[in-house]
Amino acid sequence: MTREEFIEDLRxxxxxxxxxxxxxxxxxxxxxxxxxxxxxxxxxxWHNTRQRYxxxxxxxxxxxxIEFLPGRMLKSNLMSLGLxxxxxxxxxxxxxxxxxxxxxENDMALGNGGLGRLASCFLDCLASRELPGNGNGxxxxxxxxxxxxxxxxxxxxxxxxxxxxxxxxxRRESEAVEVRFGGNVYMQPTKDGxxxxxxxxxxxxxxxxxxxxxxxxxxxxxxxxxxxxxEVPESEEGKYRSIEERRMVEDLTAVLYPDDSNExxxxxxxxxxxxxxxxxIQSIVRxxxxxxxxxxxxxxxxxxxxNDTHPALCIxxxxxxxxxxxxxxxxxxxxxxxxxxSYTNHTIMQEALEKWPLQMVKYHxxxxxxxxxxxxxxxVTNLTGLYPDDLIQRTRIIQGDQIHMANLCIIGxxxxxxxxxxxxxxxxxxVLHDFYVLYPERFNNKTNGITxxxxxxxxxxxxxxxxxxxxxxxxxxxxxxxxxxxNYCEDNEVLVAFxxxxxxxxxxxxxxxxxxxxxxxxxxAIFDVQIKRLHAYKRQLLNLMHILKCYFDxxxxxxxxxxxxxxxxxxxxxxxxxxxxxxxxxxxEVANLINHDPIINDxxxxxxxxxxxxxxxxxxxxxxxxxxxxxxxTKEASGTSNMKLMxxxxxxxATMDGANVEIRAAVGDENIYTFGLTEEEVYRYxxxxxxxxxAIYDQDPVIQRVLNAFVDGTIPNIQREGQEIFDSLLRxxxxxxxxxxxxxxxxxxxxxxQDYLNREKWQKMxxxxxxxxxxxxxxxxxxxxxxxxxxxxxxxxxxxK
Ligand code: 26W
Numbered sequence: 142m143t144r145e146e147f148i149e150d151l152r153x154x155x156x157x158x159x160x161x162x163x164x165x166x167x168x169x170x171x172x173x174x175x176x177x178x179x180x181x182x183x184x185x186x187w188h189n190t191r192q193r194y195x196x197x198x199x200x201x202x203x204x205x206x207i208e209f210l211p212g213r214m215l216k217s218n219l220m221s222l223g224l225x226x227x228x229x230x231x232x233x234x235x236x237x238x239x240x241x242x243x244x245x246e247n248d249m250a251l252g253n254g255g256l257g258r259l260a261s262c263f264l265d266c267l268a269s270r271e272l273p274g275n276g277n278g279x280x281x282x283x284x285x286x287x288x289x290x291x292x293x294x295x296x297x298x299x300x301x302x303x304x305x306x307x308x309x310x311x312r313r314e315s316e317a318v319e320v321r322f323g324g325n326v327y328m329q330p331t332k333d334g335x336x337x338x339x340x341x342x343x344x345x346x347x348x349x350x351x352x353x354x355x356x357x358x359x360x361x362x363x364x365x366x367x368x369x370x371x372e373v374p375e376s377e378e379g380k381y382r383s384i385e386e387r388r389m390v391e392d393l394t395a396v397l398y399p400d401d402s403n404e405x406x407x408x409x410x411x412x413x414x415x416x417x418x419x420x421x422i423q424s425i426v427r428x429x430x431x432x433x434x435x436x437x438x439x440x441x442x443x444x445x446x447x448n449d450t451h452p453a454l455c456i457x458x459x460x461x462x463x464x465x466x467x468x469x470x471x472x473x474x475x476x477x478x479x480x481x482x483s484y485t486n487h488t489i490m491q492e493a494l495e496k497w498p499l500q501m502v503k504y505h506x507x508x509x510x511x512x513x514x515x516x517x518x519x520x521v522t523n524l525t526g527l528y529p530d531d532l533i534q535r536t537r538i539i540q541g542d543q544i545h546m547a548n549l550c551i552i553g554x555x556x557x558x559x560x561x562x563x564x565x566x567x568x569x570x571x572v573l574h575d576f577y578v579l580y581p582e583r584f585n586n587k588t589n590g591i592t593x594x595x596x597x598x599x600x601x602x603x604x605x606x607x608x609x610x611x612x613x614x615x616x617x618x619x620x621x622x623x624x625x626x627x628n629y630c631e632d633n634e635v636l637v638a639f640x641x642x643x644x645x646x647x648x649x650x651x652x653x654x655x656x657x658x659x660x661x662x663x664x665x666a667i668f669d670v671q672i673k674r675l676h677a678y679k680r681q682l683l684n685l686m687h688i689l690k691c692y693f694d695x696x697x698x699x700x701x702x703x704x705x706x707x708x709x710x711x712x713x714x715x716x717x718x719x720x721x722x723x724x725x726x727x728x729x730e731v732a733n734l735i736n737h738d739p740i741i742n743d744x745x746x747x748x749x750x751x752x753x754x755x756x757x758x759x760x761x762x763x764x765x766x767x768x769x770x771x772x773x774x775t776k777e778a779s780g781t782s783n784m785k786l787m788x789x790x791x792x793x794x795a796t797m798d799g800a801n802v803e804i805r806a807a808v809g810d811e812n813i814y815t816f817g818l819t820e821e822e823v824y825r826y827x828x829x830x831x832x833x834x835x836a837i838y839d840q841d842p843v844i845q846r847v848l849n850a851f852v853d854g855t856i857p858n859i860q861r862e863g864q865e866i867f868d869s870l871l872r873x874x875x876x877x878x879x880x881x882x883x884x885x886x887x888x889x890x891x892x893x894x895q896d897y898l899n900r901e902k903w904q905k906m907x908x909x910x911x912x913x914x915x916x917x918x919x920x921x922x923x924x925x926x927x928x929x930x931x932x933x934x935x936x937x938x939x940x941x942k
Contacts, residue, residue: 147228168242168244195432201443204260207414209278222356253285255487267355279397280369318419323342346377406497450484454509463477484550521533551583562802564779650668660748675718679772704897705743723862723866731747772796773817838880
């Protein structure tokens, strides 16, 4: 597309869609019109991709995830299509601010955090590596809540992201399917003496798919993210007469559950899980029928991935279709199902492991219940005598009055993977050890990754351009080529240029901070960043304790040498997680205290940015000097912000948890600040039960002063919250061992401050972090899933078939 063609197209679309002339358009109209143009640009490739997969009878993978977190899509689509520079310069020439146009787009925030963002990175990588892989999920009317601070407290507002339309989606009426809930199922004998389930009084809902193109980077692949929305089918209109009844139905895909890692056992959530699973599996089977292949070979054409246990019902739903609709035997159906399914575990936190009440499943999903019961029965029967009874009892799916979804996933799939080496090892040795005894060959590791296209090329253009200038552009397609930057570790000119790029990003973030919070920060201070969901195990509180220690040091000794620092937080708390909310309040009050203290004289600033989401992450990450990855060892399955920050040249302050372990191995001990308890030490405390927070407190006057600040009025306005925090550490014995890790944490922070003064040393560390970050590209992660688990191969759409 030439510049002239683009302007012409833009002019026409603004006219036709808004009855306006281009000259009078605002960024809003411009965004929609450009979005339409971009969509039109990949429409043909999208169609071709689908057509080619169909004609080739291509084996495809389907990534089932109850969350997807793509963020904004205009800039990434422009970049993938190679149109970014032309469109940007043209828009600016026309007298508009391109950034303003981009900022019109609502984030697509249909996810809570790491798990949903990982799903979106994976889709991007599948398309960019020409792999035939699709996403399947829910089109929530409301994404993750918008966060506001009122008097330092988190307040949640609805995220009506669809209010102004969604240029990227296509509603596919003709591919709607029915999903059935409730009713009774009984077994009826057929003529040939078999038993067939017959259902009565079911509630039938309609699932409408909305498809979004996933545009590959500089290739012609456009895969599909299919999200399902609920409607009352016309045939059922009569049944849902009252407004309340209709609302019950519509509630199903209304909102994303904002709870990250805390399962509450709600019926609507269970219904969401079955709804998108059933719709997705039905649509896969319907597509397979078009291939005119026997059902007994479906496993040669289909790979289904279960992203955490939320889509676990894929297993019984596939069984249902094979048994009830295709009349296959149980054995045949089970063999096919297990060979199609694979599962990723994302957490070892007990409270995040899904369990559903038996009665709830039995009443609302009776056929699922029957099938799960039979899977469980056969599991027990087949193992009895071969394995100890207690092991069988611990691994079976139905235990007491609950259905254990992780157990269902492992038993019903051929692959279970963790998301970082340490995490996968813990699954084998501790968390899922019993299953590892049963099925050692099913367990494997797939360390998470990120897409540098979004997190470096797109979010950090100053750095990306500099990398081009230094080593050429091949890294944009092959991220490990960034390793060539290692040749410039001692090159002062290059180091200075990298420092300038970082400075430019810090300046941009400083502007944003001032605009949104009124806080002025110095771009030459250390920008110290912790961005992730607010959770006790992630230990934002440990960071805050260190901030307080620095504050008291300066108060005691105002003349001391102190390397200026800006602490930047971004974090949402689950609305029902009062402890996490107390920490938000405490950080905000400490920020207020420090930012306005004349003695501090701007040497410390604490900034808690509201509404952390993908697009805010894209602003913060390029400007970070320091990346806080300080979860208690064993608790963070992998982490992915650690990889994004590393790639952007931030130095990590890390516990030996999740993928931090692999980051250290990549950059070397000298280029990361590690501290804290190790996995072994944590487990030793658990085994011996001899951790005493009180003992640590009693012996350390610094810790006493820091903790007392929460309850003695030093930090104002946190009577209730301060007490809750104080109690969590002393009365309830500090579940995540903050007090134990506090001193080593402060030590590495002090070392870091000193190192920061040595600009050459620091810049070299930073360069090495970027150089070594290529291995964390999700391009490679996805390739390993494709090779080891899904067995899917690239399809070159440039080539004629
Ligand atoms: C309420 C049910 C529930 C349970 C678990 C909701 C969400 C979860 C997820 C497991 C939470 C999550 O996002 N986990 C994160 O997954 C990332 C991607 O693998 C990892 O990098 C993070 O370490 C892990 O916490």
